[in-house]
Amino acid sequence: MDSASSGIRDFFAQLASAQVLTEIISIVVAAALAVAGGRYVRSWRQRSGRTESGTWLGASLEGLVIAAPMFIGIVLLFLLHLLLTTFGAHADLLYVALQLTLALALVRLGTYGMRLMLGRQTWFDAWEGRIAVAIWMVIALELVGWLEKIQATLEHVRLVPGRNVFTLWELVKGVVVVTLFVFVTTLLARTVERRVMRLGSIALSTRIGISKFTYFVLLGIGILLGINAAGVDVTTLNVLTGGIGIGLGFGLQTIAGNFVSGFVLLIDKSIKPGDVISFTGHTGTSTENFGWVQELRGRYVVVRDRDGVETLVPNQNLITNSVINWSYSDQRVRLRLPVMISYDDDPEKALDALLEAVADHPRILREPAPVTRLMAFEDYGMRLEVRFWIADPMNGVNNVRSDVNRAIWRVFKQYDIRIPVAQRELRMLPPVEGRTSPASGPPPEL
Numbered sequence: 001m002d003s004a005s006s007g008i009r010d011f012f013a014q015l016a017s018a019q020v021l022t023e024i025i026s027i028v029v030a031a032a033l034a035v036a037g038g039r040y041v042r043s044w045r046q047r048s049g050r051t052e053s054g055t056w057l058g059a060s061l062e063g064l065v066i067a068a069p070m071f072i073g074i075v076l077l078f079l080l081h082l083l084l085t086t087f088g089a090h091a092d093l094l095y096v097a098l099q100l101t102l103a104l105a106l107v108r109l110g111t112y113g114m115r116l117m118l119g120r121q122t123w124f125d126a127w128e129g130r131i132a133v134a135i136w137m138v139i140a141l142e143l144v145g146w147l148e149k150i151q152a153t154l155e156h157v158r159l160v161p162g163r164n165v166f167t168l169w170e171l172v173k174g175v176v177v178v179t180l181f182v183f184v185t186t187l188l189a190r191t192v193e194r195r196v197m198r199l200g201s202i203a204l205s206t207r208i209g210i211s212k213f214t215y216f217v218l219l220g221i222g223i224l225l226g227i228n229a230a231g232v233d234v235t236t237l238n239v240l241t242g243g244i245g246i247g248l249g250f251g252l253q254t255i256a257g258n259f260v261s262g263f264v265l266l267i268d269k270s271i272k273p274g275d276v277i278s279f280t281g282h283t284g285t286s287t288e289n290f291g292w293v294q295e296l297r298g299r300y301v302v303v304r305d306r307d308g309v310e311t312l313v314p315n316q317n318l319i320t321n322s323v324i325n326w327s328y329s330d331q332r333v334r335l336r337l338p339v340m341i342s343y344d345d346d347p348e349k350a351l352d353a354l355l356e357a358v359a360d361h362p363r364i365l366r367e368p369a370p371v372t373r374l375m376a377f378e379d380y381g382m383r384l385e386v387r388f389w390i391a392d393p394m395n396g397v398n399n400v401r402s403d404v405n406r407a408i409w410r411v412f413k414q415y416d417i418r419i420p421v422a423q424r425e426l427r428m429l430p431p432v433e434g435r436t437s438p439a440s441g442p443p444p445e446l
Contacts, residue, residue, distance in 0.1 A: 019090045180226065339408060354372045380421075
């Protein structure tokens with residue numbers, strides 16, 4: 001107890017010495033100047049407007065902004081270390097701080113380069129900072145000589161008692177090794193995806209299917225190789241894989257069905273990005289749930305409508321239910337607009353007026369040409385119909401219907417063609433002599 005207390009007193013006495021305090025103050029000043037310099041570099045980039053992304057210049061400037069505080073700290077620590085050693089003072093702490101700062105700069109630039117290789121909107125993009133800190137902490141523990149002590153401590157913590165000893169250190173090592181293998185396989189999968197997506201001779205849906213299939217296969221191989229490299233016998237996972245199979249058969253059957261349905265959609269090319277679909281099961285020109293296929297994901301399809309709302313439709317729904325694909329083989333769509341005219345008007349004149357109403361619209365095709373039909377004689381008028389084709393349903397259907405209806409109204413006004421309104425007449429007949437109403441007669445028999 002006395003030796004421990006004396007050791008603590010010696011540590012604080014050494015910490016309070018002039019040499020150590022000088023080094024600590026120097027490190028704090030260097031850190032403050034490095035942070036201030038990094039903020040200045042970031043604000044300079046924002047003021048200059050050089051925030052372009054997707055180019056080598058933009059990537060280089062972003063890397064410079066990320067590494068600026070660390071590079072400034074390295075320069076300041078080196079100068080302070082040189083100054084103290086020139087005057088014969090101890091600079092051991094400054095040397096350690098210089099090593100740690102240099103390691104942090106290399107790790108941060110390395111993770112930034114990995115993020116550029118993997119691309120945006122990946123799991124690494126969200127975890128980049130945390131991964132950099134974790135790697136740097138391991139390197140820092142090795143530089144200060146604490147890693148072996150921590151390893152020895154973790155090896156004494158047994159998680160699974162019995163014949164086969166499984167310690168906390170083996171768990172940490174396994175997680176790190178599996179993560180490295182998953183990262184490498186993800187990098188390979190992204191490389192394959194970029195190569196495949198450049199092949200213009202292959203259909204887009206096929207390219208997406210190959211990319212997704214390659215990603216999941218390589219990811220699974222990476223996990224298995226990582227588990228094996230961590231010292232775990234893969235053959236001992238038979239029970240686990242059997243349990244996963246049973247879970248897929250019962251609890252996860254919907255998820256598994258959606259994944260399989262997604263691959264089916266990619267293979268048969270029935271739905272692909274850019275298609276215009278409506279998935280309510282209605283036929284004709286109904287635009288309910290009408291939208292554009294934005295993405296084909298593993299579990300769902302992203303459909304965006306004209307209001308900007310993105311609907312996530314499970315892949316299984318698109319396989320088992322009827323789906324109207326407006327652009328499956330031909331993007332041309334025929335629209336039919338009914339209209340009523342009075343019996344006092346000439347139907348031939350009205351049919352010619354309908355053709356005139358659709359003659360000048362820029363989105364209506366001239367081949368096939370618009371046609372008009374006299375469909376039926378209704379109770380209060382004659383029902384006509386104008387039919388025409390458009391080649392771009394992705395630009396909207398109801399807007400064309402609205403334009404044509406407005407043109408019909410103007411043309412009918414011009415030619416004095418009336419659109420009748422349904423009317424009903426109620427006639428009150430006088431009572432017939434010698435006939436009594438049911439109200440004044442005898443009550444009915446029960």
